[in-house]
Amino acid sequence: MDTVIAGGHGKIGLQLGELLAERGDRVRGLIRKPEQADDLVAHGIEPVLCDLEGEEDVAGKVEGADAIVFAAGAGPGSGAERKWTLDYGGAVKLIEAARAEGVRRYLMVSSMGAGNPPAEGGDVFGEYLRAKAKADQALAASGLDYTIVRPGGLTDEPPNGLVTIGNELDRGQIPRADVATVLGAALPARHAIGKTFELISGETPIEAALAAL
Numbered sequence: 001m002d003t004v005i006a007g008g009h010g011k012i013g014l015q016l017g018e019l020l021a022e023r024g025d026r027v028r029g030l031i032r033k034p035e036q037a038d039d040l041v042a043h044g045i046e047p048v049l050c051d052l053e054g055e056e057d058v059a060g061k062v063e064g065a066d067a068i069v070f071a072a073g074a075g076p077g078s079g080a081e082r083k084w085t086l087d088y089g090g091a092v093k094l095i096e097a098a099r100a101e102g103v104r105r106y107l108m109v110s111s112m113g114a115g116n117p118p119a120e121g122g123d124v125f126g127e128y129l130r131a132k133a134k135a136d137q138a139l140a141a142s143g144l145d146y147t148i149v150r151p152g153g154l155t156d157e158p159p160n161g162l163v164t165i166g167n168e169l170d171r172g173q174i175p176r177a178d179v180a181t182v183l184g185a186a187l188p189a190r191h192a193i194g195k196t197f198e199l200i201s202g203e204t205p206i207e208a209a210l211a212a213l
Helices: 011-022 034-042 080-099 121-138 177-186 206-211
Strands: 002-006 024-032 046-049 067-070 105-109 145-151 153-155 162-164 174-176 195-202
Touching: 002 011, 002 080, 011 024, 011 034, 011 177, 024 034, 034 046, 067 080, 080 105, 080 121, 105 121, 105 177, 121 145, 145 177, 153 177, 162 177, 162 206, 174 177, 177 195, 177 206
Parallel strands: 002 024, 002 067, 024 046, 067 105, 105 145, 145 195, 153 174, 174 195
Antiparallel strands: 162 195
16 A cells, blocks of 8 residues: 655654554655655655645645545644644645545544534634544545544553544543554555544554444
8 A cells, every 4th residue: 555644754644654664555754844854764654745834736745645644733832823724724735636646545633522623712722623623524525535533632652552432432542653553454444434433542452443433
């Protein structure tokens, strides 16, 4: 499989890329900064310069791919405007690129709470959830073979491989490494297509949790 990861230098993107590369897949990571390229190469990922906020046409960046994973994000400390230009706008640009290039598979890393964001207010976090929700809606309506994953609070704890998958879960946390493993397992899973689910640490092995979708 040939997979393009938006947010290729992010903590989830790097771990997912390394996982996919280790199983023999071709992995391309989209990055904004040339100085990030060596980190990707060290993880077996091909760096591709692409500014999702600045470039009008990104279709050429995904040419020949089998799948796209949107794991990019404006990140903590960014303002409300960037939630819309990247978390929403960047995701939509890649949806359009996927359709233009015939890339059917698209995985979205969304957020717990995006299924029912506040109608207004909530400061920057409220804008983040609204941007994520709108991006999720755009993907679900795109006609692509999508999976939307909405993890809870992300940590850098070691993975334990045990999760809970469902809808409207109680708030919880999950290591980024486990999120990456879920994404890697969901990519080739036909039964995961068309599914949206929340994800936190739990008591079920990842493969079993995904099989129960």
